[in-house]
Amino acid sequence: MSDTYDLIVIGGGPGGYVAAIRGAQLGLKTACVEMRETLGGTCLNVGCIPSKALLESSHYYFRAKHEFASHGISFSELSFNLAEMIKRKNEVVSGMTGGVEFLFKKNKVTWLKGMGSIVKPGLVKVTAKDGTAVDYVGKNIMIATGSEPIAIPSAPFDHQLICDSTDALNWSSVPKHLVVVGGGVIGLEMASIWSRLGAKVTVLEALDKILGPMDRGISTALQKILEKEGITFELSTLLESTKIKGSSVGLTAKKDGKTVEFEADKVLVAVGRRPYTERLGLLDLGVELDARGRVKIDTHFKTNVPGIYAIGDAVQGPMLAHKAEEEGIAASEGIAGKAGHVNYEAIPGVVYTWPEVASVGATEEELKAKDVKYKKGQFNFRANGRAKAMGDSEGFVKVLADEKTDRLLGVHIIGPNASELIGEVAIAFEFGASAEDLARAVHAHPTLTEAIKEASLGVDGRMIHS
Amino acid sequence: MPVEVKVPSVGESIKEGMIGTWRKASGDLVQRDEVLLDLETDKASVEIVAEVSGKLEILAKVGQVVKIGEVIANIDPSASMPAQTPTAAKESNAASTAKEADNGPAVRRMAAETGIDPNTLEGSGKDQRVTKGDMIHAQEKAATSPQTSKASPAQSSSAQSAPKGKNEPSAPVELPKLSGSAREDSRKPMSMMRRRIAERLVQSQNTAAILTTFNELDMTAVTELRKRYADKFQEKYNIKLGFMGFFIKAAVDALQTYPEINAFIDGNDVIYHNYCDFSVAVSTEKGLLTPVIRDCDKMSIAGIELAIAAMAKKARDNKISIDDLTGGTFTISNGGIFGSLMSTPIINPPQTAILGMHKTMLRPIVMPDGKIEARPMMYLALSYDHRMVDGKEAVQFLVRIKENLEDPARLLLGV
Numbered sequence: 001m002s003d004t005y006d007l008i009v010i011g012g013g014p015g016g017y018v019a020a021i022r023g024a025q026l027g028l029k030t031a032c033v034e035m036r037e038t039l040g041g042t043c044l045n046v047g048c049i050p051s052k053a054l055l056e057s058s059h060y061y062f063r064a065k066h067e068f069a070s071h072g073i074s075f076s077e078l079s080f081n082l083a084e085m086i087k088r089k090n091e092v093v094s095g096m097t098g099g100v101e102f103l104f105k106k107n108k109v110t111w112l113k114g115m116g117s118i119v120k121p122g123l124v125k126v127t128a129k130d131g132t133a134v135d136y137v138g139k140n141i142m143i144a145t146g147s148e149p150i151a152i153p154s155a156p157f158d159h160q161l162i163c164d165s166t167d168a169l170n171w172s173s174v175p176k177h178l179v180v181v182g183g184g185v186i187g188l189e190m191a192s193i194w195s196r197l198g199a200k201v202t203v204l205e206a207l208d209k210i211l212g213p214m215d216r217g218i219s220t221a222l223q224k225i226l227e228k229e230g231i232t233f234e235l236s237t238l239l240e241s242t243k244i245k246g247s248s249v250g251l252t253a254k255k256d257g258k259t260v261e262f263e264a265d266k267v268l269v270a271v272g273r274r275p276y277t278e279r280l281g282l283l284d285l286g287v288e289l290d291a292r293g294r295v296k297i298d299t300h301f302k303t304n305v306p307g308i309y310a311i312g313d314a315v316q317g318p319m320l321a322h323k324a325e326e327e328g329i330a331a332s333e334g335i336a337g338k339a340g341h342v343n344y345e346a347i348p349g350v351v352y353t354w355p356e357v358a359s360v361g362a363t364e365e366e367l368k369a370k371d372v373k374y375k376k377g378q379f380n381f382r383a384n385g386r387a388k389a390m391g392d393s394e395g396f397v398k399v400l401a402d403e404k405t406d407r408l409l410g411v412h413i414i415g416p417n418a419s420e421l422i423g424e425v426a427i428a429f430e431f432g433a434s435a436e437d438l439a440r441a442v443h444a445h446p447t448l449t450e451a452i453k454e455a456s457l458g459v460d461g462r463m464i465h466s
Numbered sequence: 467m468p469v470e471v472k473v474p475s476v477g478e479s480i481k482e483g484m485i486g487t488w489r490k491a492s493g494d495l496v497q498r499d500e501v502l503l504d505l506e507t508d509k510a511s512v513e514i515v516a517e518v519s520g521k522l523e524i525l526a527k528v529g530q531v532v533k534i535g536e537v538i539a540n541i542d543p544s545a546s547m548p549a550q551t552p553t554a555a556k557e558s559n560a561a562s563t564a565k566e567a568d569n570g571p572a573v574r575r576m577a578a579e580t581g582i583d584p585n586t587l588e589g590s591g592k593d594q595r596v597t598k599g600d601m602i603h604a605q606e607k608a609a610t611s612p613q614t615s616k617a618s619p620a621q622s623s624s625a626q627s628a629p630k631g632k633n634e635p636s637a638p639v640e641l642p643k644l645s646g647s648a649r650e651d652s653r654k655p656m657s658m659m660r661r662r663i664a665e666r667l668v669q670s671q672n673t674a675a676i677l678t679t680f681n682e683l684d685m686t687a688v689t690e691l692r693k694r695y696a697d698k699f700q701e702k703y704n705i706k707l708g709f710m711g712f713f714i715k716a717a718v719d720a721l722q723t724y725p726e727i728n729a730f731i732d733g734n735d736v737i738y739h740n741y742c743d744f745s746v747a748v749s750t751e752k753g754l755l756t757p758v759i760r761d762c763d764k765m766s767i768a769g770i771e772l773a774i775a776a777m778a779k780k781a782r783d784n785k786i787s788i789d790d791l792t793g794g795t796f797t798i799s800n801g802g803i804f805g806s807l808m809s810t811p812i813i814n815p816p817q818t819a820i821l822g823m824h825k826t827m828l829r830p831i832v833m834p835d836g837k838i839e840a841r842p843m844m845y846l847a848l849s850y851d852h853r854m855v856d857g858k859e860a861v862q863f864l865v866r867i868k869e870n871l872e873d874p875a876r877l878l879l880g881v
Contacts, residue, residue: 405599406572432591433570434598440571 003110005031007335008124008138010116010280013041015312015324016144017100017109022329024107026336031136032109033116033126038097039104041146043321046166049096051189053089054169055352058196062229062354070391080197086170112136116145117281121307140307140335143280143295144328147273147313155181155242155269161249162242162267165190175199175266179251181239183210185351187270188226192353195231202232202262204239204253211351215363215412217398222357222414225394234260242267275314290316300340301331309335323347346429350419355395358422360429361410364400373403377435377458381415383465384454385446392416397455399435406434406459411452421448435459468540469518473505473532476512476788482533483507484658485526492524492583496541503538508662509791510755511784518543527586529655572598580605610652663754670815675852678810678822681864684872685826685842688712691874703768709823710746710774711767713798715877716870717821718742718763721796724863726855728795730816736854745794745814746774748781749804755781756814758794798823802844811849818854821867822847 007023009016012034020032038045061080068074104111114128118141127133149164151157159167168190174197180187183205195201203210209219210233223233237255244250251262275294282289288296288304295310297303303310309331312324323342330340351357367374377399381387395415401408411425428438439456443449450465457463473483486504490496496516505512516522520543526532569577569584573596577584582604589596656664670676692707699707721728721742730737742763745756757777762770780786797814802825811822824845831841848864855863870876 402599405597405602407597407599430592431570431595432597432599434572436572436575436598437570440575 003031004137005029005110005139007031007140007142007332008033008112008116008136009142009144009328010118010124011041011144011146011312011314012036012039012100012111013144013146013312013324014043014321015146015328016041016142017104017328018325019142019144019311019328019332020109021103021107023332023335024109026332026338028140028332028336030107030109031112031138032104033112033114033124035113035115035129038094039100039111040093040097042148044096044100045093046169048321050089050093050169051165051186051193052352053092054085054193055189055354057085057088058193059354062196067391082172082174082197086172089169115279117279118143118285118287118308119281120285121305140309142301142328142331142335143277143282143303143308143310143314144312144324145276145280145314146324147319148276149269150272150274152181152239152269152271154239155251155267157269158244161244161247161265162269165268165270168194168266168268171266175264177202177262177264178266178268179204179249179262179264181267181269182271183207183233183235184212184270184272185349187268188222188351188353190268190270191231192226195226195229199266200232201230202234202264204234204237204251204262206236206238208236210235211357213363214349214351214357215359215398215410216365218357218359218412218414221395222351222353222355225355226353273313273319277314300334301327317344318347318349320347320349343430346426348422348426350422352419355392355415356418357412357414358418359410359412360422360425361408362400363410363412364398367400367409372409374400374409375403375406375435375459376400377455377460377463379451379454379458379463379466381448381451384448384451386448386450387416389446390416397421397451399438399452399455399459401435401456401459406436408433408435408438411455413452415448415451417448421452424449425452468523468542469520470537471502471514471516471539471541473534473536473538474514475534476505476507480507480509480534480788482531483512485528485530485532485538486511486658488524488528488583488586490522490524491577491581492522492585494522496520496522505532506658507788508658508665509788510659510786512788516541520544524583524586531658569596570598573601576601576605580608582608610654666815667812670813673815674813676810676813676849677852677857677860678847678849679857679861679864680808681846681848681861681868683844683846683868684831685844686872687874688871689826689842699768703772705768705771705775707767708771708774710798710800711770712871712874713821713823713867714744714759714762714770715767716867717744717796717798719870719877719880720863720866722763723866724855724859726859727819727850727863729818729854730795731818731851731854732816739795741795743793743795745797745817746777747797747799748778750781750784755786755791756794756797757781757786757790758792760793797821800824802826808845809847811847813849813851819848819850819860819863821864822849 006028007030009020009032012032016032017039020030023030036045064078112126114126117125119125119135122137124136124138124141125133126136155162157164165186175194177200178194180191180201180203183203187203191201191203209216210223211219234255237253239251239253241252242249248263248265249267253260277295285305287308290296294316295303295314297310297315301309301311311327311331313319317323326342330342333340346360348358348360378396380396381393387393398412400410408429413421435456439453443453454463454465483505486506488503489501498519499515501513502516503514505514518541520541523540526538532538573584582601584596584601587596587600587604590600591597696707725738728739728742741761744759744762746759747754747756759770759773796817797820799811799820800823801809802823806824808824809822811820813820826842826844828840829843830838833839846864848860850860
């Protein structure tokens with residue numbers, strides 16, 4: 001037996017570390033259990049941040065190679081050093097994870113290094129790498145253990161040839177032919193990195209569109225643009241088996257009832273992630289899980305066992321760092337007796353391809369399925385001055401609003417810096433704004449944000465520049 | 467310092483009212499004595515005027531029930547009145563209060579265009595902010611409710627306060643149209659007055675032991691008398707000689723003969739009145755009103771006719787005051803003007819009885835000599851509180867009225 005805490009958060013990812021800091025801010029004696037050598041979880045170590053570092057580096061290279069000439073910039077030789085790119089990426093990551101450690105110290109959050117499991121309500125066991133275990137009393141326990149890549153039997157990870165996204169952030173050479181299994185967010189971001197750096201990339205997707213839950217118009221547009229850049233898409237294609245032949249992998253898949261074969265020197269399996277809750281000891285505690293292994297919670301993030309909370313990828317909802325962060329904050333506020341709340345209607349989703357994809361709210365398909373009557377405004381970046389000046393005018397903004405009340409129902413952007421553009425939209429959603437509200441807000445000229453204003457005007461059929 | 471606009475005391479028995487229509491919108495600059503709103507009470511609609519000039523901030527919504535003394539708006543006298551030009555009025559709207567600035571641009575646009583004050587709505591947005599959808603719903607509601615101000619703030623305020631517009635009947639209620647393919651039901655709140663009428667009628671039915679006795683009245687004598695003196699009467703009093711004067715005079719005599727019918731029950735006591743104040747039921751656009759014609763026992767028929775005419779004009783002009791409606795010891799209701807042949811009126815509490823007049827029509831009557839004649843006949847109904855009077859008195863009371871009217875000379879002689 002050791003120290004007693006008001007709150008022990010298990011997991012130091014964006015959900016967990018933010019929850020811990022917020023708990024400490026509110027006067028709770030807080031500890032955070034993390035077994036990695038660094039804080040920040042998947043997001044900072046092997047997810048959002050390192051992938052963005054490599055996406056940025058590869059994008060610079062791609063632009064230099066394909067686009068600088070159109071700006072009148074020429075050079076005699078262009079090359080890149082992959083080792084340097086990876087090193088820079090690692091520096092970015094260590095800077096970020098070190099930052100979280102500093103924040104823990106600043107806010108007096110104790111980092112309990114090791115793997116956390118719940119012995120019983122109120123008691124957390126932390127097992128260090130060397131096997132020594134210490135029990136800590138935590139009046140409140142928050143599960144923030146996140147998720148891990150799903151492994152599929154048809155392509156078992158060997159982490160050399162058949163890899164997960166973590167491996168794909170550290171390859172020492174550019175694959176000749178990369179087959180990405182899964183046309184979701186992670187698959188497309190990784191495909192983009194390695195395609196820009198020269199790999200031939202083929203994406204196998206079981207569904208008939210990429211970016212599963214995203215608006216179909218956006219998915220189609222992105223696919224076309226990425227195809228132009230050299231990525232091949234095999235839709236409605238289900239991987240059946242893989243066979244390692246020396247230094248390459250043979251893949252067999254079914255497409256439209258026919259067998260198709262691929263040969264790759266690297267395979268990235270990115271078919272999704274699943275909650276990482278197995279080693280917590282939840283079954284013995286009687287903590288209820290749903291059919292997909294996610295911890296069941298109520299609206300206050302409480303599990304069915306008193307004193308045990310859960311947030312982030314370990315529970316239902318989109319597996320997004322910012323969703324986990326907001327839940328962590330709301331859960332800690334709830335534990336501290338405050339009114340924490342997450343507005344699930346206003347969570348932006350972003351894909352960091354180029355052009356980027358970002359959206360908030362419902363897709364057209366969802367609205368049609370629910371029989372919601374809506375109006376639509378769509379504005380192409382082709383007609384946006386800033387996008388033209390940037391030489392980056394592919395994509396569009398689509399605004400969907402309630403036919404009667406004009407309330408925003410969904411905004412979908414594919415275009416340059418869509419990830420940053422979506423911010424104003426998320427705020428508008430948070431305030432229950434109408435399309436007219438967006439349209440009437442003054443947008444600086446010339447900026448990409450004007451496309452959002454124009455598409456909002458378009459909801460009422462009064463676009464100025466189209 | 468803003469000056470509070472409180473619900474004034476509008477009558478002795480009035481404790482609360484409902485905001486009927488705001489004639490002004492929040493942010494409007496109002497002049498002293500300008501009408502701010504119509505307050506609906508259970509008895510009448512009352513205009514409430516500004517006590518000072520300044521900028522109005524509305525706190526109570528249309529349809530909200532407010533107590534006497536409750537603060538329903540503020541007027542900031544430090545804001546001065548601009549020139550009465552449309553542009554100036556527009557600018558004054560743009561210089562909105564801090565609370566208005568919280569509203570999104572679409573809400574502000576709709577507020578300016580529709581005159582609907584977002585601050586009077588319940589917001590569905592974050593922290594109860596009003597959304598465009600809330601405004602659209604309010605606008606739709608306003609379109610189906612006669613109680614919403616149609617005045618646009620873009621109008622100059624002089625136009626709004628012009629007396630001409632004041633007493634215009636409320637916009638007709640848009641009822642579901644049958645010609646369309648969709649069948650629909652619409653719901654709107656009962657007016658304060660209707661609610662009060664409903665409440666009082668049910669209260670009456672529940673407390674009094676109401677019973678109705680009928681009789682028939684041969685109108686030949688009164689009709690002839692009226693015909694004979696119509697011109698002379700008109701010439702002398704400048705008022706038409708109607709039937710109501712005769713009926714009230716006949717009833718006064720009957721009430722004096724049977725004073726219980728002119729009395730009230732109050733707990734275990736009976737309150738007798740040495741005067742006869744007649745509540746005369748008048749149908750108005752807003753509902754049934756019963757203004758009181760006082761001291762009918764001391765008035766001539768001409769005096770009664772003049773008093774009724776004055777009251778009817780007030781009712782038409784929507785100028786009936788609470789005092790005009792309070793009191794009354796006995797009620798006469800004439801359903802005949804709508805064609806009713808027979809009815810059982812409901813007592814107006816705390817009164818003891820109500821006389822129902824009906825349509826006069828020629829009917830075959832067997833005369834004392836056995837011959838059948840066509841005579842102008844009217845059924846009379848007297849609903850009375852059996853707790854107070856027995857059937858004998860009530861029947862005799864009604865017979866007395868009948869006799870007085872069939873032979874008006876009895877009124878003269880007091881026999």
